[in-house]
Amino acid sequence: MRIEAASSAADFARHTAEPANIAASTQGAVISTQRLTALALSGRLPLTIRHEAFHTAQPAGIPRWLAEGLARTFSGEAASDPQGPTGLSRLSSDALSEELLGRNPTRLAAAYVEAARRAGQLVKRRGWKEVIKELSKL
Incomplete structure (x- = not known):
């Protein structure tokens, strides 16, 4: 690195x-x-x-929402995210990834928060070890 x-x-x-x-x-x-x-x-x-x-x-090729969400969870950034709805909770994973790539400033911050919430829930349910193990299979 x-x-x-x-x-x-x-x-x-x-x-x-x-x-x-x-x-x-x-x-x-x-x-x-x-x-x-x-x-x-x-x-x-x-x-x-x-x-x-x-x-x-992280392994190459993981979905953008998961890459950003896990990085924000790992780094501790997600701990200071605002509470409340992001307005993006109904987006599919693919659509959330597109929001993160689209750089729409009015929705970008909410997309990062939403990605971190989803990734954080995944880590909470399965643990870091299992999540990383699954990612390495992609």
Whole structure:
């Protein structure tokens, strides 16, 4: 695993082709982040690194909703999610994955919360060991 920190939000967007407002992006074993100082000052550095480290270890090809939901659960991000309905609970897993890829800013935050809720319920029912074991079969 390697971490590459950008020099600015614009540099991050240019290097990753991701929106400049996200904290990090992972491709294979390479984690690309915003400036580490910016993440640290915002209090997001530890959660971001744990989230992205999970992505480097997850099997390739798992559904986007599950990848993001498990990473948010593993990192501890989901612990501070707002309570109450997301408005997305009736979406199929495929549709939730599309929401996470669509980058619709009005629904993106709710999609991440919904993904973490679903993944968290899965981990609660089956445990991390069983969930990871099943993922490795995909």
